[in-house]
Amino acid sequence: MIKAPNIILVGPMGAGKTTIGRLISQSMGKAFYDLDKVIEDNAGADIPWIFEREGEDGFRRRETQALAAIAQSDTGDCVLATGGGIVMREENRDILRDNALVVYLYASVAQQLYRTSKSTHRPLLQTGDPKATLKKLFEVRDPLYREVATLIIETDARHPRSVANKVLDAIKRHLKMESTVS
Ligand SMILES: Nc1ncnc2c1ncn2[C@@H]1O[C@H](COP(=O)(O)OP(=O)(O)O)[C@@H](O)[C@H]1O
Ligand SMILES: O=C(O)C1=C[C@@H](OP(=O)(O)O)[C@@H](O)[C@H](O)C1
Numbered sequence: 001m002i003k004a005p006n007i008i009l010v011g012p013m014g015a016g017k018t019t020i021g022r023l024i025s026q027s028m029g030k031a032f033y034d035l036d037k038v039i040e041d042n043a044g045a046d047i048p049w050i051f052e053r054e055g056e057d058g059f060r061r062r063e064t065q066a067l068a069a070i071a072q073s074d075t076g077d078c079v080l081a082t083g084g085g086i087v088m089r090e091e092n093r094d095i096l097r098d099n100a101l102v103v104y105l106y107a108s109v110a111q112q113l114y115r116t117s118k119s120t121h122r123p124l125l126q127t128g129d130p131k132a133t134l135k136k137l138f139e140v141r142d143p144l145y146r147e148v149a150t151l152i153i154e155t156d157a158r159h160p161r162s163v164a165n166k167v168l169d170a171i172k173r174h175l176k177m178e179s180t181v182s
């Protein structure tokens with residue numbers, strides 16, 4: 001029998017990684033980690049505080065450390081929701097590709113903007129023009145999400161439960177396919 005891999009969700013801010021990750025972990029009976037929460041717990045401080053005191057570079061160092069610790073533990077029993085910038089470092093992309101089944105949750109810039117508009121805990125969006133920021137980030141990051149993804153799931157115009165079911169079906173189909181070719 002093939003070993004079940006860790007499931008890692010990537011995608012832009014507002015794609016629903018945290019929300020969908022929690023839902024699919026419950027359905028799969030796997031532990032759930034949100035990388036932002038792990039970083040906050042390790043630092044004893046929240047993300048806005050880390051960005052303010054250590055800059056984005058400090059946050060990215062902490063992010064890589066936390067990703068490596070979780071993804072390279074070989075238990076294969078967790079679902080991990082990452083933050084939208086996880087694909088910016090090449091070493092992170094290597095870790096993702098080598099250690100997990102990676103699901104890219106796709107959302108249009110309009111949906112990203114809508115879903116992130118009610119919260120103030122994303123420092124990169126605390127600017128005068130969050131739409132322009134999301135658009136610029138998406139242009140750089142979309143090809144990188146695609147580079148690491150095993151599966152790509154569209155989330156626009158879908159309720160979280162329906163996105164979660166779509167992800168679960170795609171994972172099942174993928175694992176079945178893998179077991180028939182190996
Ligand atoms: N498929 C969806 N449809 C509508 N709202 C969603 C969907 N997925 C997530 N949301 C909402 O969007 C917001 C951002 O979701 P979140 O899971 O924090 O995204 P991410 O972790 O990718 O930044 C939350 O308020 C969440 O309830
Ligand atoms: O896109 C990014 O660079 C970031 C996304 C955030 O996570 P979500 O994608 O879960 O909002 C969080 O890691 C941090 O604010 C930086």
Ligand SMILES: [Mg+2]
Nearest residue numbers: 017018082083
């Ligand atoms: Mg999140």
